[in-house]
Amino acid sequence: MDADFSLSDEEKKFFHQNGYIGPITVYSPDEMERMWKTVQRETLDRSYAAYQDDAVSGGTNIANYDRHLDIDLLAQHVCNARIVDRVASILGPDLLCWRTEFFPKYPGDEGTDWHQADTFANASGKPQILWPGETEEDFGAGTITVWTAFTESTRQNGCLQIIPGTQNKMNYDETKQMVYDESRINSEEKDGVTRGFFGYDYRQLQIDPDWKPNEEDAVPLVMEKGQCVIFWSTLMHASFPNTTTGKNYRMGFAARYVPTKVRVYPNTERVEEYGGSIPLDNYGAVLVSGEDRYGHNKIARETLRGTPFMKRDAE
Ligand SMILES: O=C(O)CCC(=O)C(=O)O
Numbered sequence: 256m257d258a259d260f261s262l263s264d265e266e267k268k269f270f271h272q273n274g275y276i277g278p279i280t281v282y283s284p285d286e287m288e289r290m291w292k293t294v295q296r297e298t299l300d301r302s303y304a305a306y307q308d309d310a311v312s313g314g315t316n317i318a319n320y321d322r323h324l325d326i327d328l329l330a331q332h333v334c335n336a337r338i339v340d341r342v343a344s345i346l347g348p349d350l351l352c353w354r355t356e357f358f359p360k361y362p363g364d365e366g367t368d369w370h371q372a373d374t375f376a377n378a379s380g381k382p383q384i385l386w387p388g389e390t391e392e393d394f395g396a397g398t399i400t401v402w403t404a405f406t407e408s409t410r411q412n413g414c415l416q417i418i419p420g421t422q423n424k425m426n427y428d429e430t431k432q433m434v435y436d437e438s439r440i441n442s443e444e445k446d447g448v449t450r451g452f453f454g455y456d457y458r459q460l461q462i463d464p465d466w467k468p469n470e471e472d473a474v475p476l477v478m479e480k481g482q483c484v485i486f487w488s489t490l491m492h493a494s495f496p497n498t499t500t501g502k503n504y505r506m507g508f509a510a511r512y513v514p515t516k517v518r519v520y521p522n523t524e525r526v527e528e529y530g531g532s533i534p535l536d537n538y539g540a541v542l543v544s545g546e547d548r549y550g551h552n553k554i555a556r557e558t559l560r561g562t563p564f565m566k567r568d569a570e
Pocket residue numbers: 358366367400402415488492493494507509
C-alpha cells in the first residue's frame with residue numbers, strides 16, 4: 256500500500272488551534288535544488304502556458320499563475336502525496352488545486368503586507384472562490400495554501416511570517432477596493448519595515464482603519480529548501496523584505512486547495528488584478544484526490560502538454 260501522509264490527531268489539533276502546520280519536508284534539499292533548476296528553465300518556455308503573453312496584459316506576477324497547468328514537475332508537485340494527504344485530512348478527500356503562484360523575493364525586494372484572504376476578491380474586486388451558501392456579499396471560509404520553499408527561506412531573504420490562531424476572524428473586508436499603483440512597489444515603510452502587496456496597500460481593506468496587526472505574536476517560518484507550510488488563507492500572514500545583497504533570492508511556490516463543493520471563479524471569464532488581466536479559456540481546476548460529485552468547475556484532467564495529472568486515489 257502507498258505511504259499515508261495524513262495528519263495525526265495531534266497535528267490536526269495543532270492545525271485547528273493555530274491555523275497552520277509546518278514546516279514539513281516534501282523534498283530533500285538536493286532533490287529540491289535539482290527540481291527547481293529544471294522548473295526554472297522550463298518557466299521560460301511559455302509556449303504551453305495557460306496564459307499566453309499576448310493575453311496577459313500588464314507585466315505583473317499574474318503571468319506566473321498556474322504554471323502547474325503546463326510544467327510536468329509542478330503538475331506532480333500539486334498532486335504530491337506528502338501534500339495532498341495532509342490537505343485531505345483538513346478539507347476531506349474530494350480536493351481541487353485551483354491556483355498556483357510563484358512568490359519571488361529578490362535582494363532589495365519589499366516584504367509582503369500583513370493580510371488575510373477569504374474569497375480572493377482582495378485585488379480583483381470579484382470573489383474567486385465561493386463555498387456552498389456563500390454569496391458575493393456574505394462569505395467566510397478561504398482556501399488552504401501550501402507554500403513550498405523552492406529555495407532556502409530565511410529572515411534575511413524574506414521568509415513568511417504568520418500570527419497563529421488568527422484564522423477565524425477577518426480584519427479585512429475584501430468587498431472594499433484597493434488601488435493598484437506600480438510606483439508603490441519597494442517604496443513604502445510600514446512600522447519601520449519596507450512592505451507592500453505587489454502594487455497594492457493591503458491596509459486599504461482594513462475593517463477598522465486604526466487597527467494594527469499584533470506583530471508581537473508573529474512567528475517567522477524559516478524553511479529549508481523543499482519544506483512547506485500548510486495554512487488557512489484567512490490566517491494573518493506576511494513576509495519580511497529581502498535585505499540581502501548578491502544572489503540570495505527566496506522563491507516560494509503557493510498551491511491553493513479547496514473541496515470540490517467550492518465554486519472557483521464563479522461567473523468570471525477574465526481575472527483582472529495586479530495590473531494585469533488573464534482570460535480563463537485554458538483554465539481548469541485539478542482534481543488531486545477523490546471524486547468531483549458537484550460538477551461546479553471545469554476540471555483539467557491533463558496538463559496543457561497532455562500529461563495526465565496523477566490524482567491521489569481515494570479509498
Ligand atoms: O510569499 C509571500 O511573500 C506571500 C505569500 C502569500 O501571501 C500566500 O501564499 O498567500
